[in-house]
Amino acid sequence: MTALGLAAVLAGCGGSGGPDGVTLRMVAADYGDGAAGSSRAYWERLVRAFEAKNPGVRVDVSVYSWNDVDAKVREMVDAGNPPDVAQIGAYADYAAKGLLYRADELLSIPVQADIVAQLAEAGQVDSVQYGIPFASSTRxxxxxxxxxxxxxxxxxxxxxxxxxxxxxxxxxxxxxxxxxxxxxxxxxxxxxxxxxxxxxxxxxxxxxxxxxxxxxxxxxxxxxxxxxxxxxxxxxxxxxxxxxxxxxxxxxxxxxxxxxxxxxxxxxxxxxxxxxxxxxMPGADGPAEMSMGVADWMMAFKQNGNAEQAGTFLDFVYSERNVLEFSRRYDLLPVTTSASGVMAAARRDADLKPFLEQLPASELYPAGRTxxxxxxxxxxxxxxxxxxxxxxxxxxxxxxxxxxxxxxxxx
The missing domain is CATH 3.40.190.10 (Periplasmic binding protein-like II)
Incomplete structure (x- = not known):
């Protein structure tokens, strides 16, 4: 996944928050291949729509290239100033240190149940889910x-x-x-x-x-x-x-x-x-029985105590409409069962169907290991x-x- 080399803070998303004075800070990875395709535009639209429905919460999103985003979050954590929400490549180290909210402390029951089970399981450390899959793909x-x-x-x-x-x-x-x-x-x-x-x-x-x-x-x-x-x-x-x-x-x-x-x-x-x-993928004696799957991760840090607001925002992020828009924009596989069903049946998503079919027989990185x-x-x-x-x-x-x-x- 390639992206812009510099961070881009979404204009118009700052301020002191809504009536409750809550502003969530989020760091996200850029899935685009240039300014025109940057993930900044996706988050800008999503945040605008979220804030219109939730006037008590504002969201500042900083978008970094995949070359920089994990290191940027690490720097913020090491400096004692983690973001409220991060969408990056790994979560297990932070979970093992007790820095993250559990998924069930954030997501509503319907949204958590909609996450593809195989991907949700890959987000667990010691049988507890901390990493919420955000995007996936197979090979x-x-x-x-x-x-x-x-x-x-x-x-x-x-x-x-x-x-x-x-x-x-x-x-x-x-x-x-x-x-x-x-x-x-x-x-x-x-x-x-x-x-x-x-x-x-x-x-x-x-x-x-x-x-x-x-x-x-x-x-x-x-x-x-x-x-x-x-x-x-x-x-x-x-x-x-x-x-x-x-x-x-x-x-x-x-x-x-x-x-x-x-x-x-x-x-x-x-x-x-x-x-x-x-x-x-060919195997030694025929098509390989197992393909590789990849997932990128969403997580929320506990330090600022904004579990309720972060959970409300993440419920919105994982709505069927938003998952479909992101997946289609960047040719990625959706991480929810509802969006997967839509894409599997839609003619416009026919190109992704072979990758969707590979997902149940795929193995992901051992991301739950610190x-x-x-x-x-x-x-x-x-x-x-x-x-x-x-x-x-x-x-x-x-x-x-x-x-x-x-x-x-x-x-």
Whole structure:
């Protein structure tokens, strides 16, 4: 998700509050790709409508890029001045420190019940929900239909078919037969999608512990290293230096045969005339049984004691109309059952239906673990080296597992 690099405080939303003198401060992430698409416009409209219905409460919203928003909230918390409401990438650290309201202290019963159960569960720490999902997405394999047609290819369903397709595309001069972004921007996502396709993942669902260096994960990264990267099928930029944004831009420019993508890739690709298809991620022996899901989070801090006002605002944010507007504006999946039902049935949302269908069989990051932020950062730094020439997947995954164990034990 890309956004503006500077914060934008919504004009006209300040002041001393309504008759009760309550002004909520909110920090939000920007999902737009420039000034015209900035999330600022969405929040500006929503806040205007909310304040018209709730004259006792005013809302100041500051919008920051995804590169900055988590750090900005961290700075505010460390300075003893947290916002009332934050819409960012992680919540577990704050919940573990007792800084957040529980979801049931904020949302009305109908609104809380409307949150997609799988996403609500991912917002729990020690079986209590603190993180409220705000937006979600899943991943599919995007492929360039024009390049595939010229090479006489069908969409792959197995790793071997993917590698064979990449070889055929390379033979026809395609710059990135398969784009493998393991650079520092979002390597944890590409890695997780591949681990799931190999029957592994970051955690063991039975034991509830990290399983980063499992045999299945080692097998998957060895295959990537030897059968894709080692055979020159991932393009001119080393995977460890290729960021997702650059891979998406190359796909929109017609330079990529295949890559893992989320719904936000559809619009820029169409704008540049790329004909693309989307299929489930191939697995070792057939389509992967599990896809990766991602959720961003809403939370409310307790320090200012504005639970009632924050809850009233969040009930408004999670109304069907507002959830639908945001999801459609940014090609994201809704986090409420009511909005999901509308989008699943609406012709205008047909492009999102394949992603909606993936959600029930998706696995999310282990966001409820206070260690996840540290582990995710470690994956971003180190996993690219695993598939590089001379890389050692078992050693890299073993190092990540050891680091995860240390962080868990320290917590």
């Amino acid at each position: 599919l394999l995007f492929y360039n239909k024009s390049l595939f047609a010229k090479a006489g290819l069908d969409a792959p369903t197995t790793w071997q078919e993917l590698a064979s397709a990449a070889q055929a595309l390379r033979a026809r001069g395609v710059k990135y037969p398969y784009a493998l972004p393991l650079g520092p921007e979002e390597a944890q996502a590409e890695t997780m999608q591949w681990l799931l396709s190999g029957g592994g993942g970051y955690t063991d669902p039975q034991l509830g512990t990290y399983s980063i260096d499992s045999a299945a994960n080692v097998t998957t990264l060895n295959w990537l290293k030897n059968d894709l990267v080692g055979k020159g099928l991932t393009g001119p930029v080393a995977p460890g230096r290729l960021n997702r944004a650059d891979a998406f831009a190359a796909f929109a420019d017609g330079e990529v045969g295949m890559l893992n993508g989320h719904p936000a890739l559809m619009q820029p690709a169409r704008k540049k005339g790329v004909r693309f298809g989307m299929v489930p 260690s996840w932020a540290s582990i995710s950062a470690d994956v971003k730094k180190r996993v690219g080296a695993a598939v590089a020439p001379g890389g050692n997947p078992a050693a890299v995954l073993g190092g990540l597992q050891a680091a995860a164990t240390r962080v868990e034990n320290a917590g």
